């Protein structure tokens with residue numbers, strides 16, 4: 001099976017350890033078992049276990065490896081004008097998600113969640129519905145004291161910071177929208193201050209993760225990155241780079257290929273279109289639109305079932321976008 005990422009530290013066991021009641025621990029464990037069954041292709045689920053919701057398509061950065069920072073990339077067109085999900089639609093999606101059995105929510109796709117003005121209102125709504133897992137991935141630039149307090153008082157179970165660097169030099173791949181380098185020291189300071197505040201306020205949640213996409217320019221920093229963050233955060237994630245320049249960095253052909261994302265997740269873009277995964281190449285694969293159909297129907301559509309069966313049968317090369325995606329995801 002194709003494994004997209006290699007985690008370090010079991011953030012899910014940590015979650016179970018600190019959940020306050022036996023019922024919550026049991027429910028979280030059931031969710032993880034269900035997730036593992038899906039991710040291991042054991043069973044087609046009746047509903048997505050996990051949902052990504054891209055509230056808008058706005059980011060304060062334009063990283064060189066991300067479609068937002070690649071004007072020559074066809075995928076970049078999507079980000080040229082602002083798109084936002086209607087707030088009523090977001091609440092409707094959350095209500096339906098809870099009702100059909102969704103267990104886990106990620107409040108971002110290709111955007112910066114802390115740049116969205118309604119993020120905390122939406123988090124409150126989701127928290128009241130009591131999902132097992134609620135998280136987002138952030139670049140950490142807007143993690144000031146005010147946002148840190150709001151996060152610590154929200155129902156987020158996890159927060160993930162993408163760094164991809166252990167020095168200002170390698171952080172240069174993460175640029176601000178105005179093309180100026182983002183300030184590495186500022187981001188590290190923000191995250192360390194957030195961790196301090198979490199301790200001071202005696203908060204168990206959200207658990208924290210930092211991530212690092214391994215690339216040619218930063219691979220020499222992997223060990224130091226691990227050493228520095230090991231005792232500060234709950235998990236460290238090393239990610240594989242997906243190359244959107246279609247340079248076929250792995251191999252000429254992909255055979256016996258499968259990807260487990262469509263077995264457990266649906267990803268809702270800010271224009272309402274629904275995708276089978278959170279990766280750029282998946283943006284070409286449309287399963288439905290949330291303004292036109294329900295989550296349940298989209299997940300149980302013939303298209304989605306055929307797509308899942310294609311991956312179960314290790315025939316991902318039959319879909320041109322999956323084929324490119326698998327070819328262009330590095331194995332560094």
Ligand SMILES: C[S@@+](CC[C@H](N)C(=O)[O-])C[C@H]1O[C@@H](n2cnc3c(N)ncnc32)[C@H](O)[C@@H]1O
Pocket residue numbers: 059065066067108109110111112113137138139161162164211213239240241242243244
């Ligand atoms: C698209 S970002 C959105 C959240 C937020 N803006 C951030 O950067 O953390 C979500 C994750 O995708 C990762 N990512 C972006 N471009 C990628 C690529 N070409 N290959 C692999 N991961 C990528 C980022 O590092 C981040 O961890």
Ligand code: SF4
Pocket residue numbers: 059060061062063066067068069109110111112139
């Ligand atoms: S901060 Fe995240 S969404 Fe924004 S350009 Fe970078 S990787 Fe893409």
Ligand code: SF4
Pocket residue numbers: 259260261262276277278279281282316321322323325326
């Ligand atoms: S594009 Fe296909 S192979 Fe790539 S992550 Fe999405 S579903 Fe998986």
